[in-house]
């Protein structure tokens with residue numbers, strides 16, 4: 001199958017049956033992966049601070065500076081959470097928090113260096129999202145390239161694409177006007193790639209975004225990856241899509257159905273023919289996430305904590321074997337994979 005454009009994707013979304021989407025998505029998936037195999041990691045997201053000035057209206061997690069309930073985890077708290085992850089057999093930490101004006105870039109460099117020093121190769125970590133990275137670079141009055149070099153030199157291997165939600169300027173003005181512009185986001189992500197660190201693509205659906213906004217997000221992601229590959233970089237390691245949780249947020253709303261999520265995963269898999277790994281979200285879809293393997297996904301993580309989504313209504317199932325029984329019942333062999341350690345940086 002040839003690459004599809006936005007008009008074809010729109011038509012496919014409106015007219016294709018589930019079976020047709022599955023067949024086309026499986027075709028793209030099979031270029032990269034065995035059809036009946038899926039991989040997974042065990043992950044803990046450590047929300048190091050809930051203090052945030054971005055004020056996204058879809059967020060139930062943050063408190064403003066000086067409001068009651070704000071916290072910053074101590075280093076011992078962070079280490080205890082990593083120890084807990086190792087105890088259940090996981091090896092991937094995702095650091096994610098708010099735009100806390102009291103925590104400068106140096107704070108993060110020290111924190112990440114201390115994690116690297118204490119745990120070495122035993123854990124890998126997603127240090128920040130692009131969204132947090134943009135905020136910290138701006139506050140430090142550094143270019144994205146300079147801030148990326150500081151993190152890399154502190155032992156960071158990954159700055160993930162988290163915080164992208166829907167990458168259109170209009171969406172950002174409606175819901176997250178203090179966060180970043182799309183141009184800033186993509187410029188920062190390119191700087192991460194050029195620094196030698198690794199990154200990923202993410203997307204969140206289920207707010208009030210239109211179909212055309214979803215397609216614009218996918219187009220921007222594909223263009224970004226095309227340019228990375230053209231210039232000799234690996235670019236985006238994976239694409240992860242999850243769904244908005246509306247409980248306790250200013251924006252409110254309702255959750256989309258699992259079927260809409262699966263269809264979107266299929267459409268994205270077909271459209272993003274230049275990204276190898278497609279990750280389905282157990283964090284927001286629980287057992288329903290695994291059906292997305294039929295719709296083109298090949299990878300997932302089993303999360304043991306994420307306060308951001310839990311505050312907005314996500315529930316985490318800690319019976320990992322019980323969860324793994326679901327993809328097995330769908331006919332998949334599931335294999336644990338260690339979080340990727342970028343060779344150039346660990347050498």
Ligand code: SF4
Nearest residue numbers: 052054055056059098
């Ligand atoms: S989503 Fe992130 S950046 Fe936005 S308000 Fe919540 S913590 Fe802050």
